[in-house]
Amino acid sequence: MLFSFTKIQLALLFSLLLGVPLSSAIGCPYANHGSDVLSKRQDGTDKDRLPGDDGYLDKFYVNDTDVYTTTDFGTPVADRVSLKAGERGPTLLEDFVLRTKITRFDHERVPERAVHARGAAAHGYFESYADWSNITAASFLGKARKQTPVFVRFSTVAGSRGSADSVRDIRGFATRFYTDAGNLDVVGNDAPVFFIQDAMQFPDLIHSVKPRQDNEIPQAATAHDSAWDFFSQNPSTMHTLMWALSGPGIPRSFRHMPGFGVHTFRFVNDDGESKLIKWHFTPKLGKAAFVWPEAQTLAGMNSDFHRQDLYDSIERKQYPEWEVGVQIVDEKDMLSYGFDMLDPTKFLPEELVPVTPLGKLVLNRNPRNFFAETEQVMMNPGHVVRGIDFSDDPLLQGRLFSYVDTQINRHGGPNFEQVPINQPHVPVHNNNRDGAGQGLIHLNIIAYGQNSLNNGSPKLANRTQGKGFFTAPARMVVDGAYVRDVSPTFMDFWSQPRMYWNSLVPAEQQMLVNAARFELSKVTSVAVRENVIRQFNLIDNGLATRVAAALGIAAPKPDPKFYHNNSTAYISYFRNPLLSVEGLNVAILASVNSATSMEQAKYLYSAFEAIGAHPIIIGEIMKEGVDQAYVSANAVLFDGIIATDGTKDLFTLKGGSTYFPSQVPGNLFRDGYAYGKPIAAIGNGKAGLELANVATKGEKGVYIVGSTERELKQLVKDFESGLKTFKFLNRFAMDKE
């Protein structure tokens, strides 16, 4: 019986020899069928796998190439025409093919997230710079160069699932680490602070910022009475509001956006020693933001702008990257920095405690199916692993309840962790059972503990056995009576907003003032507007006075209780140039009627591609050598605009063109200039600048050159530095003192 194999053994052998996944070898109904469409990543070889792709999802992919349609229960069928009594007769109830197809369609939608409904996500990996076991027992941080798969979802907060990406809002930045000791989620935002201090206020905050209850207006916007009423009645919101009214409220892209864990968490090492930590995710490209008129237009020109930017840069292999770090604070210093580390409306300036870089986060794979992955990922700040622990921040404590609860609502039952994107990449063993959609077949019928019939299994893991999660031994409760009250250490709502204000460059302060003017001009209640001015005046009299001026409210007298001159260098979005031009969109305006123009466009395309930017050639019509037609072009879509030699006629179109509104080429310059972008004209392309009548030669960020190769080379160099400057702040009007 030397060569006698069971079916499974044969399949295993076959799978090992041919590199076919075991599931297809034994004919698993949900494994991928057909093959080449799904690339080498899933054919059992690891050849084309990117870092962080441990192949975990392979077994769930379904490939429908070269197979017959089946029902959900596997019967091959034809599902185009329903079964009828006679060719022109009524459809029959008997038609299970029709009924199941329609039923499945009717049930396709699940509730969108109560907040953060609008988002986009990507896969990637985290790589640890070193062995950090001296500070944390988290295994994914336990070795230099250790890689851990991640899935990151970015989002806005208030808008519905179909709302625009570029609305003014805080952005969500939620990272799942599929560690070899279970899933860790850091469910943070692009601001290190939050509006409220206690989870009890969360439904109130969200009810106030969501659209009106009667008419569901406005979508994805805080520019309405209830939001500002809430803000002005709850001054804990002031700090985060300042962030939302400036750069972090309208980031250029997810790639240019930092992430923060917001709350204080803990690192705990194997010996049980703990430190307080704050998570930071710092973008490798630098930080960049839109200006408000630009963001508003973008919502119409491309409401998927951020989603597309993320997707496209990954497809172009320009992988977004962040440095992940923590600020580390001794347990005893909980109150040493002038605020309470348990208060989520405060941040710890990096001048006081610098960020220790732990590793890098790289996003290198787009999801294969939006619903299955991005929509079904269920992040939870309560997903922690050994070596990470919570703090007593009351907002965090409430979140630890809310996320599981909302997942049960969205999934329709408690088995949401079994959805492929939510499964940890390690085995799950416990006595949790049943529920809607149970996908596992538990063989252990001794589903309780303490048991003797299964030798006490599954066994209990803790600090000393089974490498289990444990609570930091140093965590202490402060003795006291039960209270429903806010701690006096949480009561200064204005000093940190003032530090934020002090830390912005003047043009950025002006943007904040303008944003407040915009929002408050849409608030109809005069009393609410006045309340806001009172709050702003506690932060800064100049801020309050400037906003008040636009609302017809008298300048308030300074109320200097919380005034100070402290600032931090790490907050501004506009103080420092970008570190790279990677993936920035450069519009090259060309004319298909001019050979010179098309040739130059080609040259510039290669030159900008070579420096990592994303050139886009615009032409009158779509044809070879043209990436986009003028009909869909708008300055908001590009980070810089260059008109080639030979485009003069575009700017002097008398009577217009039927291919595009005749004002488009000129408006690209006019608006590009107004939004502070670098703009350039080569040769007779300068007719565009003349038409727009905005820029003058020699002005910063405006490049006017001839067509020689030397000039073009220099232009690319200068334009690269212009792109890094990103916004030429001198172009924005400032309030007169």
Ligand code: HDD
């Ligand atoms: Fe939350 C989603 C971030 C406070 C309740 N939250 C959600 C997401 C992010 C955050 C990024 C989207 C996750 C994803 O992409 O799937 N939330 C925060 C931050 C907070 C915060 C940084 C404060 C520091 N959240 C917060 C509180 C509560 C919630 C206080 C409730 C008491 N958040 C939710 C939620 C959501 C959510 C309703 C909606 C969908 C979901 O959880 O999965 O449970």
